Amino acid sequence: MCIKPKKIISKFLVLADVVKTGLLLVNLGTPEATDYLSMRCYLKEFLSDKRVIEARGPVWWLVLNGIILSKRPQKSGRAYDLIWNKARNESPLKTITRAQADKLSEAFSTAPKIVVEWGMRYGKPSIADAIARLVGQGCERLVIFPLYPQYSGATTGTAMDSVFNTLKTLRYQPSIRSVPPYFAHQSYIDALAQSIRQHHATLDWKPEVTIASLHGLPIDFIAKGDPYREHCKATVAHLREALDLDKNQLLLSYQSRSGRTEWMTPDTEDTMVALAENGVRNLTVVAPGFAADCIETLEELHLRATKKFLAAGGENCSVIPCLNDSDISIEMLHAIAKENLLGWGFE
Numbered sequence: 001m002c003i004k005p006k007k008i009i010s011k012f013l014v015l016a017d018v019v020k021t022g023l024l025l026v027n028l029g030t031p032e033a034t035d036y037l038s039m040r041c042y043l044k045e046f047l048s049d050k051r052v053i054e055a056r057g058p059v060w061w062l063v064l065n066g067i068i069l070s071k072r073p074q075k076s077g078r079a080y081d082l083i084w085n086k087a088r089n090e091s092p093l094k095t096i097t098r099a100q101a102d103k104l105s106e107a108f109s110t111a112p113k114i115v116v117e118w119g120m121r122y123g124k125p126s127i128a129d130a131i132a133r134l135v136g137q138g139c140e141r142l143v144i145f146p147l148y149p150q151y152s153g154a155t156t157g158t159a160m161d162s163v164f165n166t167l168k169t170l171r172y173q174p175s176i177r178s179v180p181p182y183f184a185h186q187s188y189i190d191a192l193a194q195s196i197r198q199h200h201a202t203l204d205w206k207p208e209v210t211i212a213s214l215h216g217l218p219i220d221f222i223a224k225g226d227p228y229r230e231h232c233k234a235t236v237a238h239l240r241e242a243l244d245l246d247k248n249q250l251l252l253s254y255q256s257r258s259g260r261t262e263w264m265t266p267d268t269e270d271t272m273v274a275l276a277e278n279g280v281r282n283l284t285v286v287a288p289g290f291a292a293d294c295i296e297t298l299e300e301l302h303l304r305a306t307k308k309f310l311a312a313g314g315e316n317c318s319v320i321p322c323l324n325d326s327d328i329s330i331e332m333l334h335a336i337a338k339e340n341l342l343g344w345g346f347e
Helices: 005-018 036-047 058-083 092-107 127-136 153-167 186-201 219-223 228-243 268-277 295-311 327-341
Strands: 020-030 114-123 139-146 175-178 209-215 250-255 282-286 316-319
Touching: 020 036, 020 092, 020 127, 020 153, 020 327, 036 058, 036 114, 058 295, 092 114, 092 327, 114 127, 114 153, 127 139, 127 153, 139 153, 139 327, 153 175, 186 228, 186 282, 186 327, 209 228, 209 268, 209 295, 219 228, 228 250, 250 268, 250 295, 268 282, 268 295, 282 295, 295 316
Parallel strands: 020 114, 020 139, 139 175, 209 250, 209 282, 282 316
Antiparallel strands: none
16 A cells, blocks of 8 residues: 555654653763772773873783772872762762753753753763663653863763763664863853852952863873863953953963873962962952862862962962852753754754
8 A cells, every 4th residue: 555645754743753852961970989999999990091091001000000099099088078968978079960960851841852861971870871761761862961161082072982882782872962062152151251250249359360270181182182272262261251351360270180291281279379479369260161069179179279379378269169050050051952952852
């Protein structure tokens, strides 16, 4: 029997109408606890990623397993203890990322074909588990949203590697899209500017300088073609324009350097100490590369870097919270997600 074209079209329209799309938020990851074994497990997964540490071979294996994983878990565990969410017995990054996904799901409540989940590149819940949950809920299309405004192979790149590795195991693979780096997206710049203004309004002193501190990378990564540094520069340039600040009022620096290799400069802690030594007494710090507060912002900036600034002669220092799950953050994430969902369950 011959089926008329109109019936064929109608059949496919019905199928398209019931297809769900999964929106997967991805962040870096977190240890499950702060004890030695939990920290060692997390650090081993993280430091074994060739996107993060490019060194390979027996020498690196001995350094990693014989030295780093013997000493660093205790040190990192003590740092996590200082910022741990004891009420939920989890890291703040896990708490905040879950809240972001929950609130974004609420924002899409009028689009029932959109299902929001979250996963971590390292630790739990894994990207593989998150994809399994989405597929299990009938999602035949996935939009991957790496929560890294500036692209780096060590962040967005490895997150997408994990997505592709998971898809390789599936008999029936969903179609996928990935959200591009949003380092210059107007919604992102506006959200950052608004958060800085709101925080400054709560202070009983006026900051002389604000530092935009972004996570650093080894120079070698940049030399090999990673666009991260240019993305960071663009973000801060757009932010200066939005806040009507010049290069002396909003500085760009990089944090979290480690090891003996050469890293991007200037270093955040060095910059803060130099400012204090040169007479700056009132300072604020914003971390625009982090979608959620984590060990790098809560321990490294709030505690260690602030302490060094004050010890060097500074009088007031305040670290502006990350966008986290604030209303302006969810509005920004919603706006960016909608652009990438067009035609896939959101019109």
